[in-house]
Amino acid sequence: MKTLLVAFALAANLGTIPTASAQAYPSRPIVVVVPFAAGGPTDALARIVTERMRKTLGQPILVENTSGAAGSIGVGRVARAAPDGYTVGIGHWSTHVVNGAIYDLQYDLLKDFEPVAMITIGPQLIIAKNAVPAKDLKELIAWVKANQDHVSAGTAGVGSASHVGGIYFQNLTGTKFQFVPYRGTGPAIQDLMGGHIDLMFDQAANSLPHVRGGKIKAYAVTSGTRLAAAPEIPTVDEAGLPGLHIAVWHAFWVPKGTPKDVVAKLNAAIVEALADPDVRQRLADLGQEIPPRDQQTPEALGAYHKAEVDKWWPMIKAAGIKPE
Numbered sequence: 001m002k003t004l005l006v007a008f009a010l011a012a013n014l015g016t017i018p019t020a021s022a023q024a025y026p027s028r029p030i031v032v033v034v035p036f037a038a039g040g041p042t043d044a045l046a047r048i049v050t051e052r053m054r055k056t057l058g059q060p061i062l063v064e065n066t067s068g069a070a071g072s073i074g075v076g077r078v079a080r081a082a083p084d085g086y087t088v089g090i091g092h093w094s095t096h097v098v099n100g101a102i103y104d105l106q107y108d109l110l111k112d113f114e115p116v117a118m119i120t121i122g123p124q125l126i127i128a129k130n131a132v133p134a135k136d137l138k139e140l141i142a143w144v145k146a147n148q149d150h151v152s153a154g155t156a157g158v159g160s161a162s163h164v165g166g167i168y169f170q171n172l173t174g175t176k177f178q179f180v181p182y183r184g185t186g187p188a189i190q191d192l193m194g195g196h197i198d199l200m201f202d203q204a205a206n207s208l209p210h211v212r213g214g215k216i217k218a219y220a221v222t223s224g225t226r227l228a229a230a231p232e233i234p235t236v237d238e239a240g241l242p243g244l245h246i247a248v249w250h251a252f253w254v255p256k257g258t259p260k261d262v263v264a265k266l267n268a269a270i271v272e273a274l275a276d277p278d279v280r281q282r283l284a285d286l287g288q289e290i291p292p293r294d295q296q297t298p299e300a301l302g303a304y305h306k307a308e309v310d311k312w313w314p315m316i317k318a319a320g321i322k323p324e
């Protein structure tokens, strides 16, 4: 009888666990999986936003860099994690859209995650090591054409934003050069500054501080408008490659099945972070735009994500990009 009572008590307790844990959430540290190397753009944005989120959530947020295969390894780790709000993934246009058209993923980008919120939208910069003699984008294109057999461009892996940006450039200019994959553009930009590679199509969030420091050259921004944070850099349209527009948007997701109120708590912490003047300034300094408040909801991210998949998959599949 006693055993039976204990069993009943246990069952009753277990039955209440999901609600109880959601109410208490978060009661321990949260891990945010960055699917690229430390020191890169995704890592930088994750750290700025989560630093402020921990104030709202009252728990430490640990950034874990699980890199490789253009972010698909880290995103897979989030897909397989317990849906309890303690494993959160950050990703972007290429991890959550492009990769699905290139890799044979072990997860479904639209069905295996709950959207939490979009945090930023930012263009890329076409950058080169200081030793490249070209003074503007037209001269850069001519230099690449004249040196194609030796030119190298660093990427964060096949299908990453930096790789797709480079392929877009090659298609528009009729050039071919070698891509060198890294575990993120954080380590790639170190090699660019060291002069080991020539070019990169890198997110402004990563390259802008080094352009300001005079360590690399920026030729154009992959957008129709100049960056408020670096108005001296011309747009691709102004500089001679009209239409090479790439906007890399970043967002947070959790594994499918994460309770709605847990998603709501995470979303509220992100919304609060994005409203903080200090966070806004830090993101703006990195050339990032923050989506308007009505675009910061899980529903808006879900709809936008789906629309991006529908828009880009046919184009990316047609480009025939293959994993190495």
Ligand code: ASP
Pocket: 036, 037, 040, 041, 042, 043, 092, 094, 155, 156, 160, 161, 162, 163, 183, 184, 185, 186
């Ligand atoms: N987001 C990547 C990184 O953090 C770069 C890329 O997608 O090209 O390194």
